[in-house]
Amino acid sequence: MMRITQKSMFASFMRDVNKNRGEMAEIQSDLSSGREVRRPSQDPVSFQSSRIIEGNIEKNNQFQSNINSGLRQGRLAQEAMDGVIDALIQVKDIMVKGASDTVGESEREAMADEISGIRNQIVDSMNAQYGDRYLFAGTNSGVKPFEVTAGVVTSNSNDKAPHIVAADGVEIDISITGQEMTGTDAGDLFDIIGNIEDALRNNDDQALNDLLPDSDEAIEHVTDLTSKLGDNINRMDFMFEQYESTKITQESDVSELVDTNYAEAFSRLQRNQVAYESAMAAHSKMFKNVLLNYI
Numbered sequence: 001m002m003r004i005t006q007k008s009m010f011a012s013f014m015r016d017v018n019k020n021r022g023e024m025a026e027i028q029s030d031l032s033s034g035r036e037v038r039r040p041s042q043d044p045v046s047f048q049s050s051r052i053i054e055g056n057i058e059k060n061n062q063f064q065s066n067i068n069s070g071l072r073q074g075r076l077a078q079e080a081m082d083g084v085i086d087a088l089i090q091v092k093d094i095m096v097k098g099a100s101d102t103v104g105e106s107e108r109e110a111m112a113d114e115i116s117g118i119r120n121q122i123v124d125s126m127n128a129q130y131g132d133r134y135l136f137a138g139t140n141s142g143v144k145p146f147e148v149t150a151g152v153v154t155s156n157s158n159d160k161a162p163h164i165v166a167a168d169g170v171e172i173d174i175s176i177t178g179q180e181m182t183g184t185d186a187g188d189l190f191d192i193i194g195n196i197e198d199a200l201r202n203n204d205d206q207a208l209n210d211l212l213p214d215s216d217e218a219i220e221h222v223t224d225l226t227s228k229l230g231d232n233i234n235r236m237d238f239m240f241e242q243y244e245s246t247k248i249t250q251e252s253d254v255s256e257l258v259d260t261n262y263a264e265a266f267s268r269l270q271r272n273q274v275a276y277e278s279a280m281a282a283h284s285k286m287f288k289n290v291l292l293n294y295i
Contacts, residue, residue: 050254057250060243063167067240070164070174074233077135077175080128081226084181087122088222091115091196092215098200099208112200116151119193123148126178138162138177145178151197153190155182166239172232176225186217193218 138158157178199207
């Protein structure tokens, strides 16, 4: 009878010890991994909710990456367009000087050479690249959008602006197409510049005066497009910051659902350690008493 009781007590003791060890191992896993809920069986609702939030975080991270790339390209395009505006203002300044009665034929010829050089500068600006892609080629970004041959500019751009996906169902243009850049209400931008150059070479001050409204239209046209692109850049900036703010909240939600509460886990570990040591001490005392029964 004593042996059965002793055997039963020992089995009960071992069950308690093994349970205690299992709980300690679980707590140590919580501490080392930083996650209290690592499997659906531990807390199905929290586990599933955290997975959904983490999926949203991953998707938003991709949108942020898209926006970040779009901002880099958009700002490069905006800088190039600012350069085009400066160049067009310079063209107008030369026109005004060239239209004066006090300017002679040789001076206008020199001004025409300046206009030709400025045109080439504008072409270079509109052939700006981001990596191996041309910013103003539309979606035909692998091909140089503008080429100059014997003073004539040809365009390879299409009319579809490159864009990024900034959210579900939200696309934002990150540049302006070459076709849109050159398509002013007064005609093709490079045709206007060509006409100004021809008027100077022909020593035709009246033609220069007549072309001044076209020059103003070209400046206004590119300025409006630059402003349009600036609005898109501001929108991308705003959305990027929104994602940053949302991510902080979402990561906090995930932490509440599944992350280890270190203070609580250490407290549980200490309680289990005390319980384990107490059980071992009780077992040792019990074992000594049993031995005395046989003496």
